[in-house]
Amino acid sequence: MLDDAGLQALREAARLSPDNLPLRRHLAEQLLAKGYLADAEAEFRAALVLAPKDADITAGLAEAFVRQSAYGAALSALEPFLASPGYPPRLGIIAARALLGEGETGKAAYRYYEAISRDPSVADPELAERLTVATTGLSSPPPPPAAAPPDSSEEEVERSKLTFADVAGMEAVKEALRVKLLLPIQQPELFAAYGKRAGGGVLLYGPPGSGKTHLARAAAGELGAAFVNVGLADILDMYVGSSERNLRATFDLARRNRPCVLFFDEVDALAARRSDMRQAHTRQLVNQFLAELDGVDQHANEGVLVLAATNAPWYIDVAFRRPGRFDQMVFVPPPDAAARAAILRILCRDKPLAEMDFDAVARATEHLVGADLKGVVDRAVEVKLQQSISAGRPIPMSTADLLAAAKGAKPTAVREWLATARNYVLHANESGAWDELMPWIKAKR
Numbered sequence: 001m002l003d004d005a006g007l008q009a010l011r012e013a014a015r016l017s018p019d020n021l022p023l024r025r026h027l028a029e030q031l032l033a034k035g036y037l038a039d040a041e042a043e044f045r046a047a048l049v050l051a052p053k054d055a056d057i058t059a060g061l062a063e064a065f066v067r068q069s070a071y072g073a074a075l076s077a078l079e080p081f082l083a084s085p086g087y088p089p090r091l092g093i094i095a096a097r098a099l100l101g102e103g104e105t106g107k108a109a110y111r112y113y114e115a116i117s118r119d120p121s122v123a124d125p126e127l128a129e130r131l132t133v134a135t136t137g138l139s140s141p142p143p144p145p146a147a148a149p150p151d152s153s154e155e156e157v158e159r160s161k162l163t164f165a166d167v168a169g170m171e172a173v174k175e176a177l178r179v180k181l182l183l184p185i186q187q188p189e190l191f192a193a194y195g196k197r198a199g200g201g202v203l204l205y206g207p208p209g210s211g212k213t214h215l216a217r218a219a220a221g222e223l224g225a226a227f228v229n230v231g232l233a234d235i236l237d238m239y240v241g242s243s244e245r246n247l248r249a250t251f252d253l254a255r256r257n258r259p260c261v262l263f264f265d266e267v268d269a270l271a272a273r274r275s276d277m278r279q280a281h282t283r284q285l286v287n288q289f290l291a292e293l294d295g296v297d298q299h300a301n302e303g304v305l306v307l308a309a310t311n312a313p314w315y316i317d318v319a320f321r322r323p324g325r326f327d328q329m330v331f332v333p334p335p336d337a338a339a340r341a342a343i344l345r346i347l348c349r350d351k352p353l354a355e356m357d358f359d360a361v362a363r364a365t366e367h368l369v370g371a372d373l374k375g376v377v378d379r380a381v382e383v384k385l386q387q388s389i390s391a392g393r394p395i396p397m398s399t400a401d402l403l404a405a406a407k408g409a410k411p412t413a414v415r416e417w418l419a420t421a422r423n424y425v426l427h428a429n430e431s432g433a434w435d436e437l438m439p440w441i442k443a444k445r
């Protein structure tokens, strides 16, 4: 499947001497450099088995994950290093890219500036610019870090004010969630009459920034439920036993606050765990997660609706997808033109506006997802604010302002994501698990 003769030869050599670490590493690095991401990932994993604590190999594996949008997996792979002070700064740069991909801009900026303060040669100007735009919307550099990033292992319960009315488009997705999550709680008699039991979680998957978190939050608001938002990479702890405690505490928090939507972001983080050397511990962690999902008895998770999101669904253990667990997978697609116009309309709702042609902006923002569009609106608002301050009166925002802000927008990795998805899915859809995704990867180039 590799169309590069040099790589083929290298791979053949590695196959003949599987324990030759320098060779394996070289092969993995070449694969990564040439963009064979899934193959590179497999080789780095194999190399990591030979040299478990090797920082370069871990960096390569994390890089391969990041470039496949598997940010949670990348963070999880890096975590054993990041937890100890004085870790190699270049690992901090990769972590920053993963955190930025997850929308954790504050933590990303912290990692980045911490890393370059120890080794200026690892600086990445392009990443620095994306961080600046993401954290401030302006071009002043963020302050250097003063303290360690906040520990978010125990998330607060949140009351979401968003409802499905705040989620543009995605009618099919909303309908699926309504049936799965909302109807059993809103109309228990109806479900009981058909002998159906509420339960089981939904796995939301799609490119970064397509609105998975937004949707989960809106589902909580729609239901009038509490919202517990957990970054899974955050609660995976390097010390045996602590992650299990964190998981249990998180489920208990949700159970104490029912009705509750319990949202796990970055579930692919568990997948990176399977590649590391602490196999037994990893299995234990996955089992604990599944046990919590199943509940000790059939009422344990009543009123707790479990949603999970990932950019990299192909990493999710099949055990997660059994009935009663994440038995439904819902694709959150990148928005088409109509959906982009609707998202823009929602994002601009409470701003002073001139006559707007959102369809024109939608046409000019192909390949942008919800998160990118939010960036466009934020930038346009920023400019308008400055102008209003100079003019001493509010100046409404116009179509031209949005178009100007859209010009400088760099899309997050939708195209790359679809290409990665195509690699995984075209050859692995025997079970029909990816049916929803098929039209997208066939249609989009």
Ligand code: ADP
Binding pocket: 102, 103, 166, 167, 168, 169, 170, 207, 208, 209, 210, 211, 212, 213, 214, 215, 309, 342, 343, 346, 347, 369, 370, 371, 372, 374
């Ligand atoms: P993901 O979790 O898939 O990475 P997010 O949910 O964080 O993406 O989306 C980022 C932001 O984009 C949201 O906070 C929201 O403001 C905006 N957004 C995304 N999709 C939509 C949508 N369908 N309707 C309205 N806003 C959206």
